[in-house]
Each structure stands twice: as structure tokens, then as C-alpha cells.
Amino acid sequence: MSDVLDLPDVDDAWAWMAACEERGWGDGLPTIPPTEERVAAMLAGAPAVELGPLPPRGVTPTLRSIAANAVMAGCRPADLPVVLAAVGAVQDEAYNLHGSLATTHPCAPMVMVSGPVRAALGLNGGGNCLGQGARANAVIGRALSLVLLHVGGARPGVLDRSTQGSPAKYTFCFAESDETPWDPLAVQRGFAAGDSVVSVMAAEPPHNVNDHGSTTGAEILLTVAGTMAQPGSNNVYVRGPHLLLLGPEHAATLARDGWTPASIRAHLWEHARIPVAHVSEGNRRQFVEWGVEPDGDAYTVSDDPENLHIAVAGGAGKHSAWIPSFGGTALVSRVVP
Amino acid sequence: MHIVDPTSGIASSETVAVAVSEGSRAGALCGLSNSKPGAHDLLEAVGRRLADDHGIGPNGLEAKPSAAVGADPELLDHLAAQYRLAVVAIGD
Numbered sequence: 001m002s003d004v005l006d007l008p009d010v011d012d013a014w015a016w017m018a019a020c021e022e023r024g025w026g027d028g029l030p031t032i033p034p035t036e037e038r039v040a041a042m043l044a045g046a047p048a049v050e051l052g053p054l055p056p057r058g059v060t061p062t063l064r065s066i067a068a069n070a071v072m073a074g075c076r077p078a079d080l081p082v083v084l085a086a087v088g089a090v091q092d093e094a095y096n097l098h099g100s101l102a103t104t105h106p107c108a109p110m111v112m113v114s115g116p117v118r119a120a121l122g123l124n125g126g127g128n129c130l131g132q133g134a135r136a137n138a139v140i141g142r143a144l145s146l147v148l149l150h151v152g153g154a155r156p157g158v159l160d161r162s163t164q165g166s167p168a169k170y171t172f173c174f175a176e177s178d179e180t181p182w183d184p185l186a187v188q189r190g191f192a193a194g195d196s197v198v199s200v201m202a203a204e205p206p207h208n209v210n211d212h213g214s215t216t217g218a219e220i221l222l223t224v225a226g227t228m229a230q231p232g233s234n235n236v237y238v239r240g241p242h243l244l245l246l247g248p249e250h251a252a253t254l255a256r257d258g259w260t261p262a263s264i265r266a267h268l269w270e271h272a273r274i275p276v277a278h279v280s281e282g283n284r285r286q287f288v289e290w291g292v293e294p295d296g297d298a299y300t301v302s303d304d305p306e307n308l309h310i311a312v313a314g315g316a317g318k319h320s321a322w323i324p325s326f327g328g329t330a331l332v333s334r335v336v337p
Numbered sequence: 338m339h340i341v342d343p344t345s346g347i348a349s350s351e352t353v354a355v356a357v358s359e360g361s362r363a364g365a366l367c368g369l370s371n372s373k374p375g376a377h378d379l380l381e382a383v384g385r386r387l388a389d390d391h392g393i394g395p396n397g398l399e400a401k402p403s404a405a406v407g408a409d410p411e412l413l414d415h416l417a418a419q420y421r422l423a424v425v426a427i428g429d
Contacts, residue, residue, distance in 0.1 A: 055380030328405030
């Protein structure tokens with residue numbers, strides 16, 4: 001069966017936008033029409049990958065359909081291997097793609113990129129890396145979201161049942177910073193320093209950690225712990241992974257004072273606690289149904305210190321970010337083919 | 338304009354046999370809860386109304402093991418073999 005559609009009345013950008021809207025395609029922003037010529041150009045030199053069916057619709061994408069979505073998102077051919085790695089990573093069973101797409105939670109497919117491909121594509125891991133402005137960040141994350149929408153069928157209000165959604169559902173892709181005083185996250189997870197790696201997680205948008213006053217690592221971690229200790233995240237009772245994305249200045253202070261990812265993880269496990277009094281009685285009952293009890297007079301923010309992943313990204317300034325997850329997911333890393 | 342369909346792919350060809358006979362109403366309907374408390378209550382009420390107002394029943398009530406994951410194939414096969422229709426609730 002042909003995957004080529006003839007749209008005879010679509011001859012300009014406005015008609016293309018209308019055609020997309022009529023078919024439920026796209027994220028509401030303008031897209032580039034995936035003509036056969038553009039898709040062929042996108043696929044020139046593309047690596048061979050094996051992909052399975054994408055929930056919730058259960059259709060297995062082809063390289064051509066992924067390339068069509070990459071064209072729509074604004075990708076260049078060089079971006080496609082990162083998109084393919086991300087699509088493969090979210091298909092890992094531990095990521096729980098079906099649950100994360102169909103949930104009422106606002107999670108989005110976060111993509112963090114490590115290794116040499118960052119510079120080759122112009123991926124931003126510096127100032128405003130979680131915001132707008134870098135084409136590679138914008139289009140790679142957007143291409144993944146469009147694949148999940150179009151092939152996976154996660155259409156808002158239909159099979160994507162998110163109560164409020166989040167801006168991260170448009171695109172959520174950034175690079176690790178080279179200004180890390182420790183091993184990059186990909187290396188912490190066992191990859192070689194020369195590997196280009198994507199790490200995905202069904203994630204909430206970043207929660208800012210503003211700390212301009214602290215001058216020691218211990219003080220900064222007090223602020224981080226307070227930001228993490230909030231009763232409204234899924235991690236409290238669904239558990240699962242979460243990511244601490246330290247700004248380079250906070251990371252430098254921590255490293256100067258002898259902190260490492262391991263010691264930061266252990267310290268936050270002990271100190272990021274949610275007082276029982278901050279959790280309603282109804283929620284406490286719900287937590288029990290999920291097998292979660294307080295540890296003394298407070299709840300932990302996840303079920304294991306190892307569930308907190310630590311990386312560095314951002315530019316100048318005294319900000320970091322805590323990125324909670326859907327809970328029923330995992331941080332999954334894959335080498336870019 | 339000719340484009341590559343961005344929704345295209347290879348559809349699953351798997352099918353599941355339906356065990357319930359076409360003429361039978363018994364066991365025809367199932368409530369499938371996402372395992373959240375509100376969904377369970379909602380489906381129980383829907384089942385009672387269908388039985389009282391329309392004589393449909395007995396009705397089953399099933400649930401996913403966790404609200405955070407999709408129904409696994411074994412559960413879906415079980416439902417397909419036992420029921421002809423499932424009402425799904427997300428009643429958070």
C-alpha cells in the first residue's frame with residue numbers, strides 16, 4: 001500500500017496548514033510539507049534501524065514515515081540519526097511509552113543529547129538550553145513528538161488524555177554541557193566519552209532552582225532539596241526516575257567543595273523529604289494503595305537514591321533545574337547510530 | 338502536492354477470537370478501570386444502571402494492574418474472550 005498522498009488543492013503554506021488542521025496533523029505550529037523529494041533527501045545516508053509498533057495506535061513506523069515527520073518538524077538530514085535514536089529509546093519497555101502518552105499527567109518525551117554529535121548539529125547545552133533559539137534542540141524534540149502523534153496516534157483529547165499538558169510537549173530536547181566538573185551523564189551510565197548518546201525520560205517540564213545567595217555546595221543542596229520536596233509530583237508515590245540538571249555555576253561550587261554526583265545523590269536522598277503534614281489525608285491513603293509509606297515523619301521523593309540522575313547544562317547564572325518524571329518510566333540511553 | 342503520509346506505518350495484523358456468542362447478553366459487557374478509585378466507582382454505577390434500566394448483565398468489572406501502564410496483551414486477550422464490549426473509564 002502506497003504511503004504517498006495526493007493533496008491536489010494544497011499549493012501554498014496556508015493551504016498546507018489548513019490541510020494539516022483538517023486531518024489532525026501537527027502540533028498547531030507551521031510545518032514543512034513532507035514532499036517525496038524532501039523525504040528522499042532526509043533519508044539519504046540514513047542509518048538502518050529496527051523499530052517496533054508505537055502505542056497507543058500500535059502501528060510500526062517506517063523510515064519514510066519518521067523522515068516525513070522529521071521534515072515536518074524542520075529537521076535537516078544530519079538531525080535524523082538523533083531522532084531515530086530517540087524513537088528507539090522511547091520504545092524500550094522500561095520507558096513505558098503507552099502509559100506516558102495516554103496518561104492524564106503532563107509528561108513529555110525529554111531528550112538529552114551527550115557526546116560529539118552536539119557540536120556537529122549545533123545542539124545547545126549552554127545558555128537557555130531548555131528554551132527557544134537553537135534549531136537542533138527545537139526540531140529534534142519536535143520530530144519525536146510528531147512521530148508519537150502521527151504514527152503512535154497520541155492525539156490530544158483522543159488518545160493523549162493529559163489534563164493540562166505542558167509546553168514541553170511541543171519539544172523538549174537539550175544537550176549536556178561541556179562545563180561539567182564531573183563525568184557527563186552518558187559516561188556515568190557506562191558509555192564511552194566519544195559516544196554520541198540520547199537519554200530519554202517521560203518528564204515534567206523543568207522546575208527552576210533559584211539560588212543566588214548560597215556560597216557553598218551544602219547551602220545549594222539545601223535549596224535543591226527544598227525544591228524537590230513537594231507533594232504534587234508523581235515521583236512521590238509512583239516513584240521512578242528524576243533528573244537534577246545543575247547549572248554550571250552551581251555545579252562548580254559543588255565540585256569545589258568536594259561534592260560528586262554520588263555524594264550529591266546520597267545527600268539529597270537523606271534531605272529531600274516531604275513532611276507528612278504537607279500531604280493530605282486522602283493523598284496519604286492513595287500513597288498506601290501504591291505501597292508508599294512515610295519514612296518516619298516524612299516521605300522520600302522517590303524509592304531509591306539511584307533514581308536521581310545528575311547532569312550539567314545551562315549558561316551563566318545561579319539557576320539549576322529539577323526535572324521530575326511520570327514515575328512509571330525510566331531514563332533510557334541509546335547510542336546515536 | 339504529493340507528500341509522504343506522516344501517519345503511515347505497518348499495522349498489526351493480530352486478531353483475537355471472540356468467545357461469547359452473538360445472541361447472548363450474559364457476560365457481554367465489561368467495565369475496564371484504569372485502577373484509580375474514581376474509575377472503579379464510576380464503572381460500578383454504570384453497571385448497576387445498565388442492569389436496572391436495560392436488563393443488561395451480569396456485568397464484569399476488570400482493572401489494569403496499575404494506572405501508570407497500558408493494559409497488557411494478556412488482559413486484553415482475556416477481555417476479548419469473555420466480553421463483547423468494554424466500557425473504559427479514566428475517572429480520576
